[in-house]
Amino acid sequence: MELVKCSNVNKNFNNKKILKNINLTIPRGKIIGLLGKNGTGKTTLIKLINDLLTPTSGEILVNGEKIGINSKKVISYLPERTYLDKSMSVSEVIEYFSDFYNDFDSKKAKKLLKDLDLDISQKLAKMSKGMQEKVQLVLVMSRKADLYILDEPLGGVDPATRDYILDTILTNFNEGASVLISTHLIADIERILDEVIFIDNGKIILQSDTDELRKTEDGSIDEIFRRMFKC
Numbered sequence: 001m002e003l004v005k006c007s008n009v010n011k012n013f014n015n016k017k018i019l020k021n022i023n024l025t026i027p028r029g030k031i032i033g034l035l036g037k038n039g040t041g042k043t044t045l046i047k048l049i050n051d052l053l054t055p056t057s058g059e060i061l062v063n064g065e066k067i068g069i070n071s072k073k074v075i076s077y078l079p080e081r082t083y084l085d086k087s088m089s090v091s092e093v094i095e096y097f098s099d100f101y102n103d104f105d106s107k108k109a110k111k112l113l114k115d116l117d118l119d120i121s122q123k124l125a126k127m128s129k130g131m132q133e134k135v136q137l138v139l140v141m142s143r144k145a146d147l148y149i150l151d152e153p154l155g156g157v158d159p160a161t162r163d164y165i166l167d168t169i170l171t172n173f174n175e176g177a178s179v180l181i182s183t184h185l186i187a188d189i190e191r192i193l194d195e196v197i198f199i200d201n202g203k204i205i206l207q208s209d210t211d212e213l214r215k216t217e218d219g220s221i222d223e224i225f226r227r228m229f230k231c
Helices: 042-049 069-074 090-100 106-115 129-141 159-172 186-192 210-217 221-228
Strands: 004-013 016-026 031-035 057-062 075-078 147-151 178-182 195-200 203-209
Touching: 004 042, 016 042, 016 203, 031 042, 031 186, 031 221, 042 057, 042 147, 042 178, 057 069, 069 075, 075 129, 090 106, 090 129, 106 129, 106 159, 129 147, 129 159, 159 186, 186 221, 195 210, 195 221, 203 210, 210 221
Parallel strands: 031 178, 031 195, 075 147, 147 178
Antiparallel strands: 004 016, 004 057, 195 203
16 A cells, blocks of 8 residues: 555645646655645645645545545655744754653664764754754754655755765665655755656646666756756
């Protein structure tokens, strides 16, 4: 059984169609890139899977069940914008996550933060935007979830840190789980992707295994994306 299944999903805002007849499946054990230009519906789709928005029509199933309390328990979500209380220290946030999520591994979080040379006694307010984003990613990846959804996880970090973050994603998601990554930095991230989903104007225009796509289109995922979405 697939991890996520979207069937004929539509989402309208004020009579404007944002997502149009979305049909896709997310299998287990894959890292999948959700790729598209700004305003094509990536974040809306992510919010629907996270039960933060309700479809206008259609159905989304997670582990064969309609999204709701049970799906929230098995999805670990990194939103595009930092949501943490900046008056808290990193260690206080770790305690908060430990209390809130039964599947949160505080030892793993502390180890990953140490690898990034982040002081867990420091207040989030004293950290740069990039440092705050690193903390948030570590918290998300320290859960033992079935699905990790990361919305622009590399946006605020320097190129040197990106490789560490990609390796953190690659080596720290739960066995048998999947990762869905929405990003504009395709060249940076494509080395870890098993599959890609291209979305344009609210429609899924392609879902493919990355190796097969490179062979059939004779190019990198970044090059293929640029050709397909050329202005």
